[in-house]
Amino acid sequence: MQVNQELCIGCQKCLPFCPQGAIYIENRKALIDQEECVECGICVRQIECPRKAFYEPEEVRQWPRAVRKVFGDPTEKHESTGVRGRGTEEVKTNDVTGRVKRGQVGFALEFGRPSIGCRVRDVEVVTVPLTRMGIVFEPCNPLTSLLYPDTGMVHEDVRDEKILSAIVEFTIPEDRFEEVAAAVYEASKHCVNTVFSWGLVVRYAEDGTIPVTRTLDKMGIRIPKNAKVNVGLGRPLTNA
Amino acid sequence: MSHTLHRFGPEETFLNDFPFISRPAMQFNHEGAAPKMRRVMEICLDEGPVNWGSLTTKQNMTLGFDREDLLSKTEDNSPAMGCFDDRQKVGNVLKKLKEEDLGMSVVVTGLRDKVEEICAEAGLTPHSADLALGIFGDTDKLPDEDTMCYTTMCGHAMISAGLVKQIRKAVTEGRMEPDAAAKILAKPCYCGIFNLTRAEDMLRAEQNQADSNG
Secondary structure (H helix, E strand, C coil), X not given: CEECCCCCCCCCCCHHHCCCCCEEEECCEEEECCCCCCCXXXXXXXXXXXXXXXXXXXXXXXXXXXXXXXHHCCCCECCCCCCECCCCCXXXXXXXXXXXXXXXXEEEEEECCCCCCEEHHHHHHHHXXXXXXXXXXXXXXXXXXXXXXXXXXECCCCCCCEEXXXXXXXXXXXXXXXXXXXXXXXXXXXXXXXXXEEEEEEECCCCCCCCHHHHHHHHCCCCCCEEEXXXXXXXXXXXX | CCCCCCCXXXXXXXXXXXXXXXXXXCCCCCXXXXXXXXXXXXXXXXXXXXXXXXXXXXXXCCCCCCHHHHXXXXXXXXXXXEEECCHHHHXXXXXHHHHHCCCCEEEEEEEHHHHHHHHHHCCCCCCEEEEEEEEEECHHHCCCHHHHHHHCCCCCCCCCHHXXXXXXXXXXXXXXXXXXXXXXXXXXXXXXXXXXXXXXXXXXXXXXXXXXXX
Protein backbone atom coordinates (compact mmCIF):
# COMPACT_ATOMS: atom_id res chain seq x y z
CA MET A 1 0.00 0.00 0.00
CA GLN A 2 1.06 3.59 -0.48
CA VAL A 3 0.13 7.04 0.78
CA ASN A 4 -0.44 9.77 -1.78
CA GLN A 5 1.97 12.39 -0.49
CA GLU A 6 0.12 15.21 -2.18
CA LEU A 7 -3.10 14.33 -0.38
CA CYS A 8 -1.70 13.47 3.07
CA ILE A 9 -2.03 16.29 5.61
CA GLY A 10 -0.05 14.51 8.32
CA CYS A 11 -2.94 14.32 10.78
CA GLN A 12 -1.59 11.00 12.17
CA LYS A 13 -5.06 9.48 12.61
CA CYS A 14 -3.91 6.49 10.61
CA LEU A 15 -0.96 5.53 12.82
CA PRO A 16 -2.62 3.06 15.22
CA PHE A 17 -4.57 1.09 12.61
CA CYS A 18 -1.83 -0.84 10.79
CA PRO A 19 -1.58 -4.40 12.21
CA GLN A 20 2.13 -4.40 11.38
CA GLY A 21 2.85 -0.90 12.67
CA ALA A 22 4.21 -0.05 9.23
CA ILE A 23 2.79 3.48 8.99
CA TYR A 24 5.09 6.24 10.18
CA ILE A 25 5.45 10.00 9.88
CA GLU A 26 8.32 11.72 8.10
CA ASN A 27 8.43 15.37 7.17
CA ARG A 28 4.86 15.70 8.46
CA LYS A 29 3.53 13.12 6.02
CA ALA A 30 2.43 9.53 6.54
CA LEU A 31 4.54 6.89 4.86
CA ILE A 32 4.37 3.09 4.77
CA ASP A 33 7.45 0.98 5.40
CA GLN A 34 7.36 -1.19 2.28
CA GLU A 35 9.46 -3.92 3.89
CA GLU A 36 6.99 -4.32 6.75
CA CYS A 37 3.72 -3.82 4.85
CA VAL A 38 1.91 -7.13 4.26
CA GLU A 39 -0.65 -5.64 1.85
CA CYS A 40 -3.58 -6.58 4.08
CA GLY A 41 -5.42 -3.50 2.83
CA ILE A 42 -6.84 -2.47 6.19
CA CYS A 43 -5.52 1.09 5.63
CA VAL A 44 -7.49 1.45 2.41
CA ARG A 45 -10.64 -0.21 3.71
CA GLN A 46 -10.79 0.92 7.30
CA ILE A 47 -8.92 4.07 8.16
CA GLU A 48 -11.13 7.12 8.08
CA CYS A 49 -8.47 9.16 6.32
CA PRO A 50 -9.87 12.67 5.86
CA ARG A 51 -8.15 12.92 2.45
CA LYS A 52 -8.50 9.28 1.34
CA ALA A 53 -4.75 9.28 0.78
CA PHE A 54 -4.18 5.52 1.01
CA TYR A 55 -4.20 3.50 -2.18
CA GLU A 56 -3.12 0.19 -3.66
CA PRO A 57 -0.49 0.61 -6.38
CA GLU A 58 -0.29 -1.79 -9.33
CA GLU A 59 2.93 -3.37 -8.03
CA VAL A 60 0.96 -5.04 -5.24
CA ARG A 61 -0.48 -7.48 -7.81
CA GLN A 62 2.88 -8.25 -9.38
CA TRP A 63 4.99 -11.27 -8.47
CA PRO A 64 6.55 -11.78 -5.97
CA ARG A 65 4.94 -8.94 -4.01
CA ALA A 66 1.53 -10.44 -4.83
CA VAL A 67 2.31 -13.16 -2.30
CA ARG A 68 1.84 -10.60 0.46
CA LYS A 69 -1.67 -9.83 -0.71
CA VAL A 70 -2.62 -13.49 -0.98
CA PHE A 71 -1.46 -14.24 2.57
CA GLY A 72 -2.47 -10.91 4.08
CA ASP A 73 -5.80 -9.71 2.78
CA PRO A 74 -8.75 -11.80 4.03
CA THR A 75 -11.03 -10.33 1.39
CA GLU A 76 -8.93 -11.92 -1.37
CA LYS A 77 -9.79 -15.36 -2.75
CA HIS A 78 -7.00 -17.85 -3.34
CA GLU A 79 -6.84 -19.30 -6.83
CA SER A 80 -5.75 -22.64 -5.35
CA THR A 81 -8.60 -23.05 -2.86
CA GLY A 82 -11.43 -20.98 -4.34
CA VAL A 83 -12.15 -19.61 -0.88
CA ARG A 84 -10.92 -16.65 1.11
CA GLY A 85 -8.35 -17.25 3.82
CA ARG A 86 -4.84 -18.57 4.16
CA GLY A 87 -5.58 -22.26 4.54
CA THR A 88 -8.16 -24.82 3.53
CA GLU A 89 -11.62 -25.50 4.84
CA GLU A 90 -9.91 -27.87 7.33
CA VAL A 91 -12.25 -28.81 10.18
CA LYS A 92 -15.01 -26.50 8.94
CA THR A 93 -16.30 -29.07 6.45
CA ASN A 94 -14.54 -32.19 7.69
CA ASP A 95 -17.90 -33.88 8.28
CA VAL A 96 -18.41 -33.85 4.51
CA THR A 97 -14.88 -33.93 3.06
CA GLY A 98 -13.37 -36.47 5.46
CA ARG A 99 -10.08 -34.61 5.12
CA VAL A 100 -9.04 -35.90 8.56
CA LYS A 101 -10.37 -39.37 9.31
CA ARG A 102 -10.46 -41.49 12.44
CA GLY A 103 -6.95 -42.74 13.10
CA GLN A 104 -5.48 -39.55 11.64
CA VAL A 105 -4.44 -36.17 13.01
CA GLY A 106 -4.29 -32.93 11.06
CA PHE A 107 -1.66 -30.33 11.87
CA ALA A 108 -2.13 -26.61 11.23
CA LEU A 109 0.93 -24.57 12.20
CA GLU A 110 0.10 -20.95 11.45
CA PHE A 111 3.29 -18.89 11.21
CA GLY A 112 3.09 -15.19 11.99
CA ARG A 113 -0.05 -15.65 14.05
CA PRO A 114 -1.07 -13.97 16.22
CA SER A 115 -0.57 -10.57 14.69
CA ILE A 116 3.17 -10.23 14.22
CA GLY A 117 3.63 -11.61 10.71
CA CYS A 118 6.61 -13.47 9.29
CA ARG A 119 8.80 -13.87 6.24
CA VAL A 120 7.79 -16.78 4.03
CA ARG A 121 11.19 -18.38 4.72
CA ASP A 122 10.38 -18.61 8.44
CA VAL A 123 8.22 -21.68 7.82
CA GLU A 124 11.36 -23.65 6.88
CA VAL A 125 12.08 -24.15 10.57
CA VAL A 126 9.43 -26.87 10.44
CA THR A 127 8.93 -27.64 6.75
CA VAL A 128 12.55 -28.75 6.23
CA PRO A 129 12.75 -31.24 9.13
CA LEU A 130 9.23 -32.48 8.48
CA THR A 131 10.02 -33.09 4.81
CA ARG A 132 13.01 -35.18 5.91
CA MET A 133 10.56 -37.24 7.98
CA GLY A 134 8.47 -37.92 4.89
CA ILE A 135 5.63 -35.53 5.71
CA VAL A 136 3.62 -34.45 2.67
CA PHE A 137 2.00 -31.04 2.97
CA GLU A 138 -1.64 -30.35 2.11
CA PRO A 139 -1.78 -29.74 -1.67
CA CYS A 140 -4.78 -27.40 -1.46
CA ASN A 141 -3.05 -25.08 1.00
CA PRO A 142 -1.61 -22.05 -0.86
CA LEU A 143 1.68 -22.25 1.06
CA THR A 144 2.46 -25.72 -0.26
CA SER A 145 2.87 -24.44 -3.82
CA LEU A 146 5.68 -22.18 -2.57
CA LEU A 147 7.71 -25.11 -1.18
CA TYR A 148 10.08 -27.50 -2.92
CA PRO A 149 8.53 -30.92 -2.24
CA ASP A 150 11.88 -32.70 -1.95
CA THR A 151 13.43 -30.33 0.63
CA GLY A 152 10.64 -28.28 2.20
CA MET A 153 12.60 -25.13 1.32
CA VAL A 154 10.76 -22.01 0.15
CA HIS A 155 11.13 -20.88 -3.48
CA GLU A 156 13.88 -18.28 -3.78
CA ASP A 157 11.70 -15.61 -5.38
CA VAL A 158 9.29 -15.36 -2.44
CA ARG A 159 11.35 -16.35 0.59
CA ASP A 160 12.01 -12.79 1.80
CA GLU A 161 8.46 -11.54 1.31
CA LYS A 162 6.75 -10.49 4.53
CA ILE A 163 3.30 -11.98 5.02
CA LEU A 164 0.69 -11.75 7.75
CA SER A 165 0.55 -15.49 8.23
CA ALA A 166 0.84 -18.83 6.45
CA ILE A 167 -0.30 -22.26 7.56
CA VAL A 168 1.86 -25.37 7.37
CA GLU A 169 -0.85 -27.98 6.99
CA PHE A 170 -0.63 -31.78 6.80
CA THR A 171 -2.31 -34.95 7.97
CA ILE A 172 -0.58 -37.98 9.51
CA PRO A 173 -1.62 -41.35 10.90
CA GLU A 174 -2.32 -41.06 14.62
CA ASP A 175 0.37 -43.59 15.46
CA ARG A 176 2.96 -41.08 14.21
CA PHE A 177 1.57 -38.25 16.31
CA GLU A 178 4.06 -38.44 19.18
CA GLU A 179 7.06 -38.56 16.83
CA VAL A 180 5.85 -35.66 14.66
CA ALA A 181 4.61 -33.53 17.56
CA ALA A 182 7.99 -33.93 19.25
CA ALA A 183 9.72 -32.79 16.04
CA VAL A 184 7.48 -29.71 15.81
CA TYR A 185 8.06 -28.93 19.46
CA GLU A 186 11.82 -29.24 18.98
CA ALA A 187 11.69 -27.07 15.86
CA SER A 188 9.78 -24.40 17.75
CA LYS A 189 12.89 -23.79 19.86
CA HIS A 190 14.68 -22.64 16.70
CA CYS A 191 11.87 -20.34 15.57
CA VAL A 192 13.60 -17.06 16.42
CA ASN A 193 12.03 -14.48 14.14
CA THR A 194 8.35 -15.08 14.62
CA VAL A 195 5.78 -17.30 16.32
CA PHE A 196 3.32 -19.92 15.21
CA SER A 197 -0.07 -20.93 16.55
CA TRP A 198 -0.51 -24.68 16.67
CA GLY A 199 -3.83 -26.24 15.82
CA LEU A 200 -4.71 -29.94 15.72
CA VAL A 201 -7.61 -31.26 13.66
CA VAL A 202 -8.97 -34.48 15.13
CA ARG A 203 -11.95 -36.82 14.80
CA TYR A 204 -14.13 -37.66 17.77
CA ALA A 205 -14.12 -41.36 18.62
CA GLU A 206 -17.44 -43.21 18.67
CA ASP A 207 -17.55 -42.84 22.46
CA GLY A 208 -17.30 -39.05 22.14
CA THR A 209 -13.70 -38.78 23.31
CA ILE A 210 -10.69 -37.40 21.43
CA PRO A 211 -8.00 -40.09 21.63
CA VAL A 212 -5.05 -37.82 20.88
CA THR A 213 -5.60 -35.89 24.10
CA ARG A 214 -4.23 -38.91 26.00
CA THR A 215 -1.01 -38.65 24.01
CA LEU A 216 -0.83 -34.91 24.61
CA ASP A 217 -1.21 -35.55 28.32
CA LYS A 218 1.53 -38.16 28.22
CA MET A 219 3.83 -35.73 26.40
CA GLY A 220 3.19 -33.01 28.98
CA ILE A 221 1.51 -30.75 26.41
CA ARG A 222 -1.33 -28.76 27.95
CA ILE A 223 -4.73 -30.14 26.99
CA PRO A 224 -6.45 -27.24 25.28
CA LYS A 225 -9.72 -25.85 26.56
CA ASN A 226 -10.53 -23.92 23.40
CA ALA A 227 -11.65 -25.78 20.34
CA LYS A 228 -13.47 -25.31 17.11
CA VAL A 229 -16.05 -28.07 16.98
CA ASN A 230 -17.61 -29.39 13.79
CA VAL A 231 -21.06 -30.32 15.07
CA GLY A 232 -21.80 -32.89 12.37
CA LEU A 233 -24.56 -31.15 10.41
CA GLY A 234 -22.92 -31.45 6.96
CA ARG A 235 -24.44 -33.76 4.35
CA PRO A 236 -23.61 -36.22 2.96
CA LEU A 237 -22.02 -37.08 6.30
CA THR A 238 -18.78 -39.01 6.21
CA ASN A 239 -18.22 -41.46 9.03
CA ALA A 240 -14.64 -42.19 8.05
CA MET B 1 -8.09 -21.30 7.95
CA SER B 2 -8.76 -21.61 11.63
CA HIS B 3 -9.63 -17.96 12.14
CA THR B 4 -12.04 -18.44 15.04
CA LEU B 5 -9.52 -20.55 16.96
CA HIS B 6 -6.55 -19.31 18.98
CA ARG B 7 -8.46 -16.64 20.90
CA PHE B 8 -6.42 -15.52 23.87
CA GLY B 9 -7.55 -14.71 27.39
CA PRO B 10 -8.64 -16.00 30.79
CA GLU B 11 -10.98 -18.97 30.66
CA GLU B 12 -13.85 -17.11 32.32
CA THR B 13 -13.96 -14.63 29.43
CA PHE B 14 -14.92 -17.46 27.07
CA LEU B 15 -18.03 -18.56 28.94
CA ASN B 16 -20.22 -16.47 26.65
CA ASP B 17 -18.13 -16.51 23.51
CA PHE B 18 -19.28 -18.70 20.64
CA PRO B 19 -17.99 -17.83 17.15
CA PHE B 20 -20.09 -19.58 14.52
CA ILE B 21 -19.30 -20.55 10.95
CA SER B 22 -21.31 -22.52 8.45
CA ARG B 23 -20.30 -23.24 4.89
CA PRO B 24 -20.68 -25.72 2.08
CA ALA B 25 -17.74 -27.96 1.22
CA MET B 26 -16.19 -26.89 -2.08
CA GLN B 27 -16.39 -29.63 -4.73
CA PHE B 28 -18.60 -31.75 -2.44
CA ASN B 29 -21.91 -29.98 -1.82
CA HIS B 30 -21.42 -26.36 -2.86
CA GLU B 31 -23.36 -26.53 -6.12
CA GLY B 32 -26.81 -25.11 -5.53
CA ALA B 33 -25.95 -24.29 -1.92
CA ALA B 34 -26.91 -20.60 -2.05
CA PRO B 35 -30.53 -21.00 -0.89
CA LYS B 36 -29.42 -23.32 1.92
CA MET B 37 -26.79 -20.84 3.06
CA ARG B 38 -29.36 -18.05 2.95
CA ARG B 39 -31.59 -20.13 5.21
CA VAL B 40 -28.69 -20.80 7.63
CA MET B 41 -28.11 -17.05 7.82
CA GLU B 42 -31.79 -16.31 8.38
CA ILE B 43 -31.95 -18.79 11.25
CA CYS B 44 -28.85 -17.30 12.86
CA LEU B 45 -29.86 -13.68 12.37
CA ASP B 46 -33.37 -14.34 13.71
CA GLU B 47 -31.81 -15.70 16.90
CA GLY B 48 -29.80 -12.51 17.47
CA PRO B 49 -26.03 -12.92 17.24
CA VAL B 50 -23.83 -10.36 19.01
CA ASN B 51 -22.04 -9.81 15.71
CA TRP B 52 -22.30 -10.95 12.11
CA GLY B 53 -20.18 -10.28 9.07
CA SER B 54 -19.33 -10.93 5.45
CA LEU B 55 -16.11 -10.77 3.50
CA THR B 56 -18.23 -10.50 0.35
CA THR B 57 -20.09 -7.34 1.34
CA LYS B 58 -17.31 -6.18 3.70
CA GLN B 59 -19.86 -5.50 6.42
CA ASN B 60 -20.27 -6.34 10.06
CA MET B 61 -22.72 -5.21 12.69
CA THR B 62 -20.69 -2.20 13.75
CA LEU B 63 -19.85 -0.98 10.26
CA GLY B 64 -23.48 -1.07 9.28
CA PHE B 65 -25.20 -4.27 8.40
CA ASP B 66 -27.85 -4.72 5.72
CA ARG B 67 -29.49 -8.10 6.23
CA GLU B 68 -31.29 -8.15 2.89
CA ASP B 69 -28.17 -7.05 1.02
CA LEU B 70 -26.19 -9.88 2.59
CA LEU B 71 -28.85 -12.46 1.84
CA SER B 72 -29.25 -11.30 -1.75
CA LYS B 73 -25.50 -11.52 -2.38
CA THR B 74 -25.15 -15.02 -0.96
CA GLU B 75 -23.55 -17.37 -3.48
CA ASP B 76 -23.02 -21.12 -3.59
CA ASN B 77 -19.67 -20.85 -1.78
CA SER B 78 -20.62 -18.11 0.71
CA PRO B 79 -19.96 -18.84 4.37
CA ALA B 80 -22.21 -17.71 7.21
CA MET B 81 -20.08 -16.12 9.92
CA GLY B 82 -20.75 -14.42 13.20
CA CYS B 83 -20.61 -14.72 16.96
CA PHE B 84 -23.07 -15.44 19.76
CA ASP B 85 -22.70 -14.29 23.35
CA ASP B 86 -25.37 -16.60 24.77
CA ARG B 87 -25.16 -20.40 24.89
CA GLN B 88 -28.97 -20.66 24.71
CA LYS B 89 -29.02 -18.84 21.38
CA VAL B 90 -26.36 -21.10 19.89
CA GLY B 91 -28.30 -24.10 21.11
CA ASN B 92 -31.50 -22.78 19.55
CA VAL B 93 -29.72 -22.26 16.23
CA LEU B 94 -28.31 -25.78 16.24
CA LYS B 95 -31.70 -27.28 17.06
CA LYS B 96 -33.35 -25.42 14.17
CA LEU B 97 -30.58 -26.38 11.76
CA LYS B 98 -30.94 -30.02 12.80
CA GLU B 99 -34.69 -29.88 12.26
CA GLU B 100 -34.36 -28.35 8.80
CA ASP B 101 -31.46 -30.66 7.84
CA LEU B 102 -29.97 -28.22 5.33
CA GLY B 103 -26.75 -30.25 5.04
CA MET B 104 -24.35 -27.34 5.41
CA SER B 105 -21.38 -27.88 7.74
CA VAL B 106 -21.32 -25.92 10.99
CA VAL B 107 -18.49 -25.23 13.41
CA VAL B 108 -18.93 -23.63 16.81
CA THR B 109 -15.85 -22.40 18.65
CA GLY B 110 -15.53 -22.04 22.40
CA LEU B 111 -14.58 -23.91 25.53
CA ARG B 112 -14.74 -27.48 24.28
CA ASP B 113 -16.75 -28.89 27.16
CA LYS B 114 -19.34 -26.12 26.79
CA VAL B 115 -19.68 -26.62 23.05
CA GLU B 116 -20.04 -30.36 23.54
CA GLU B 117 -22.78 -29.75 26.12
CA ILE B 118 -24.63 -27.49 23.67
CA CYS B 119 -24.36 -30.17 20.97
CA ALA B 120 -25.75 -32.80 23.33
CA GLU B 121 -28.69 -30.56 24.23
CA ALA B 122 -29.40 -30.08 20.52
CA GLY B 123 -29.21 -33.80 19.86
CA LEU B 124 -26.03 -33.55 17.82
CA THR B 125 -22.94 -35.74 17.86
CA PRO B 126 -19.77 -33.67 17.31
CA HIS B 127 -17.85 -34.94 14.31
CA SER B 128 -14.39 -33.41 14.61
CA ALA B 129 -12.53 -30.60 16.32
CA ASP B 130 -9.66 -28.22 15.84
CA LEU B 131 -7.75 -27.91 19.12
CA ALA B 132 -5.65 -24.84 19.98
CA LEU B 133 -2.36 -26.02 21.47
CA GLY B 134 -0.95 -22.54 22.00
CA ILE B 135 1.68 -20.16 20.66
CA PHE B 136 5.26 -21.32 20.02
CA GLY B 137 8.48 -19.69 18.87
CA ASP B 138 9.78 -16.22 19.63
CA THR B 139 6.94 -15.24 21.97
CA ASP B 140 8.87 -12.22 23.24
CA LYS B 141 7.82 -10.49 20.02
CA LEU B 142 4.13 -10.71 20.95
CA PRO B 143 2.13 -7.80 22.33
CA ASP B 144 1.27 -7.97 26.04
CA GLU B 145 -1.34 -10.55 27.04
CA ASP B 146 -4.05 -7.99 27.85
CA THR B 147 -3.75 -6.56 24.35
CA MET B 148 -3.90 -10.02 22.78
CA CYS B 149 -7.27 -10.67 24.45
CA TYR B 150 -8.68 -8.18 21.93
CA THR B 151 -6.43 -8.57 18.87
CA THR B 152 -7.01 -12.33 18.69
CA MET B 153 -10.77 -11.89 18.40
CA CYS B 154 -10.07 -11.24 14.72
CA GLY B 155 -8.34 -14.38 13.48
CA HIS B 156 -7.23 -12.58 10.35
CA ALA B 157 -5.22 -10.19 12.54
CA MET B 158 -6.93 -7.04 11.25
CA ILE B 159 -7.17 -5.45 14.71
CA SER B 160 -3.82 -3.87 15.46
CA ALA B 161 -2.13 -3.91 18.84
CA GLY B 162 -1.60 -0.15 18.47
CA LEU B 163 -5.32 0.49 18.12
CA VAL B 164 -6.12 -1.75 21.09
CA LYS B 165 -3.59 0.04 23.29
CA GLN B 166 -4.97 3.43 22.29
CA ILE B 167 -8.56 2.39 22.97
CA ARG B 168 -7.76 0.71 26.30
CA LYS B 169 -5.92 3.83 27.42
CA ALA B 170 -8.91 6.00 26.52
CA VAL B 171 -11.22 3.71 28.52
CA THR B 172 -9.05 3.49 31.62
CA GLU B 173 -8.57 7.26 31.58
CA GLY B 174 -12.34 7.75 31.43
CA ARG B 175 -12.34 9.35 27.98
CA MET B 176 -14.36 6.59 26.34
CA GLU B 177 -17.08 4.22 27.49
CA PRO B 178 -16.48 0.47 27.12
CA ASP B 179 -19.44 -0.09 24.77
CA ALA B 180 -18.26 2.61 22.36
CA ALA B 181 -14.69 1.32 22.59
CA ALA B 182 -15.75 -2.24 21.78
CA LYS B 183 -17.52 -1.02 18.64
CA ILE B 184 -14.38 0.71 17.40
CA LEU B 185 -12.32 -2.43 17.91
CA ALA B 186 -14.91 -4.59 16.16
CA LYS B 187 -14.92 -2.63 12.91
CA PRO B 188 -11.85 -4.13 11.19
CA CYS B 189 -13.15 -7.70 11.62
CA TYR B 190 -15.34 -8.20 8.55
CA CYS B 191 -16.08 -11.80 9.45
CA GLY B 192 -18.12 -10.54 12.38
CA ILE B 193 -16.57 -12.99 14.84
CA PHE B 194 -15.40 -10.19 17.18
CA ASN B 195 -17.50 -10.61 20.33
CA LEU B 196 -18.63 -7.12 21.32
CA THR B 197 -19.99 -8.27 24.68
CA ARG B 198 -16.75 -10.01 25.63
CA ALA B 199 -14.75 -6.93 24.63
CA GLU B 200 -17.05 -4.60 26.52
CA ASP B 201 -16.90 -6.77 29.65
CA MET B 202 -13.10 -6.91 29.55
CA LEU B 203 -12.85 -3.15 28.96
CA ARG B 204 -15.26 -2.45 31.80
CA ALA B 205 -13.20 -4.64 34.12
CA GLU B 206 -10.09 -2.66 33.14
CA GLN B 207 -11.95 0.60 33.72
CA ASN B 208 -13.14 -0.55 37.15
CA GLN B 209 -9.63 -1.65 38.05
CA ALA B 210 -8.24 1.73 37.00
CA ASP B 211 -10.92 3.51 39.03
CA SER B 212 -10.19 1.45 42.13
CA ASN B 213 -6.48 2.20 41.74
CA GLY B 214 -7.38 5.88 41.81
